[in-house]
Amino acid sequence: MQAREASLNCFEAAAQHKGKTQIRHYEAEPVEVRNSVFGLVMHVKDITGTDTEITEKQNRQIEIAEILYDECSKNDWRLS
Numbered sequence: 605m606q607a608r609e610a611s612l613n614c615f616e617a618a619a620q621h622k623g624k625t626q627i628r629h630y631e632a633e634p635v636e637v638r639n640s641v642f643g644l645v646m647h648v649k650d651i652t653g654t655d656t657e658i659t660e661k662q663n664r665q666i667e668i669a670e671i672l673y674d675e676c677s678k679n680d681w682r683l684s
Contacts, residue, residue, distance in 0.1 A: 636681060
């Protein structure tokens with residue numbers, strides 16, 4: 605699990621100005637595959653709702669990326 609956390613990176617292309625779209629991109633750089641980066645999840649950040657709701661929606665996207673990471677890791681990062 606620690607290796608996954610170390611290699612699951614979050615690249616955030618977030619606009620700095622109010623009213624701009626914020627995009628999140630979660631990627632993996634598994635140690636098993638040298639010099640490679642795998643895009644796992646890309647989504648537009650939903651900023652509707654309370655701060656807690658926004659955080660929960662963001663965390664669900666992170667969980668999806670973690671599940672995908674685990675599935676790909678079990679398959680040795682081969683494309684099927």
